[in-house]
Amino acid sequence: QVQLVESGGGVVQPGRSLRLSCAPSGFTFSYYAMHWVRQAPGKGLEWVAVISVDGSNNYYADSVKGRFTISRDNSKNTLHLQMNSLRTEDTAVYYCARDASGSGILDYWGQGTLVTVSS
Amino acid sequence: QSALTQPASVSGSPGQSITISCTGTSSDVGGYDYVSWYRQYPGKAPKLMIYDVSKRPSGVSNRLSGSKSGNTASLTISGLQAEDEADYYCSSYTTSDTLVFGGGTKLTVL
Numbered sequence: 001q002v003q004l005v006e007s008g009g010g011v012v013q014p015g016r017s018l019r020l021s022c023a024p025s026g027f028t029f030s031y032y033a034m035h036w037v038r039q040a041p042g043k044g045l046e047w048v049a050v051i052s053v054d055g056s057n058n059y060y061a062d063s064v065k066g067r068f069t070i071s072r073d074n075s076k077n078t079l080h081l082q083m084n085s086l087r088t089e090d091t092a093v094y095y096c097a098r099d100a101s102g103s104g105i106l107d108y109w110g111q112g113t114l115v116t117v118s119s
Numbered sequence: 120q121s122a123l124t125q126p127a128s129v130s131g132s133p134g135q136s137i138t139i140s141c142t143g144t145s146s147d148v149g150g151y152d153y154v155s156w157y158r159q160y161p162g163k164a165p166k167l168m169i170y171d172v173s174k175r176p177s178g179v180s181n182r183l184s185g186s187k188s189g190n191t192a193s194l195t196i197s198g199l200q201a202e203d204e205a206d207y208y209c210s211s212y213t214t215s216d217t218l219v220f221g222g223g224t225k226l227t228v229l
Contacts, residue, residue: 035218037165044122044223045157045165045208050216059217062120095164103153104212107176109164 002026002108004096009113012086022079022096022110030054030074033099035106036081038092038115046092049081050099064090086117123148123209123221130227136197139224141209142190147219149190153212156185156194158205159223165208169194196226204228 008020022034036048049060049070058070069082079096093114097106124142131137141148141156148154154172157165167176169185172192182197192211196203209221 037220044206045159045210045220046122047210047218047220050218057216059215061217100170103151104210104218105153105155105167105170106157106165106210107167107170109166111164 002098004098004108004110006094006096006110006113009094009115011116011118013119014086014088014117016086017082017084018086018115020081020083020094020096020113020115022081024077024079024096024098027098029072029077029079033102034070034072034079035097035099035104036070037095037097037106037109038090039095039112040089040092043092048094050104051079052102083115086115088117091115091117120213120215120217120219123211123219125207125209125221125224127222128225128227130229131199132229133199133201135199136195137199137226138196139194139207139209139226141192141194141211141221143192143211143219144190146215147211147213148187148192150214151212152187154185154187154192155210156183157208157210159208160205168207199228201228 093112100107156169159165173185
């Protein structure tokens with residue numbers, strides 16, 4: 001069965017960096033675009049970034065552009081989100097999600113990893 | 120990248136029908152038939168309920184249906200049940216090759 005498992009969350013000070021990972025299983029990872037979506041405590045979903053099947057095309061929300069980098073290693077079946085210059089407003093649960101079609105149909109989601117940015 | 124507009128809350132009694140609206144622009148909802156709807160229970164990950172405006176993934180109840188007119192998409196749940204009480208989010212693909220979500224709607228089954 002399809003599974004997505006995020007890791008790498010934790011408490012970090014403002015201005016520091018953190019790298020999230022997502023481990024997919026149960027499907028051919030290299031066939032699918034992948035997304036990161038976040039949810040601040042008590043708030044709604046916010047789309048963060050998407051990466052194409054081969055990693056050649058990436059797009060970001062304005063709120064993270066220039067600070068976050070999405071990447072993937074199809075040979076190792078892993079998805080990453082490198083988060084630099086973290087701000088308190090980046091505090092959220094971060095989900096990785098599979099794109100079923102390349103047009104934003106997020107058919108499988110991980111359980112999320114919590115990132116807390118606080119001094 | 121402004122969020123799509125959803126009502127903050129809707130409510131209905133068991134057996135009734137409710138509709139949640141999702142309003143965007145011609146750059147997202149109005150520009151593509153790539154609107155999806157997600158259900159989220161507290162503390163859980165979102166689950167895909169509707170995609171491509173009106174299609175249901177396998178296993179999703181046919182009590183849920185989706186539609187779109189212009190820049191506004193809608194999710195209708197008929198025959199409300201207690202298990203329908205959750206947060207619902209719409210999303211749309213955009214002309215910038217990004218995704219945008221709605222602010223979310225809390226559905227209360229009275």
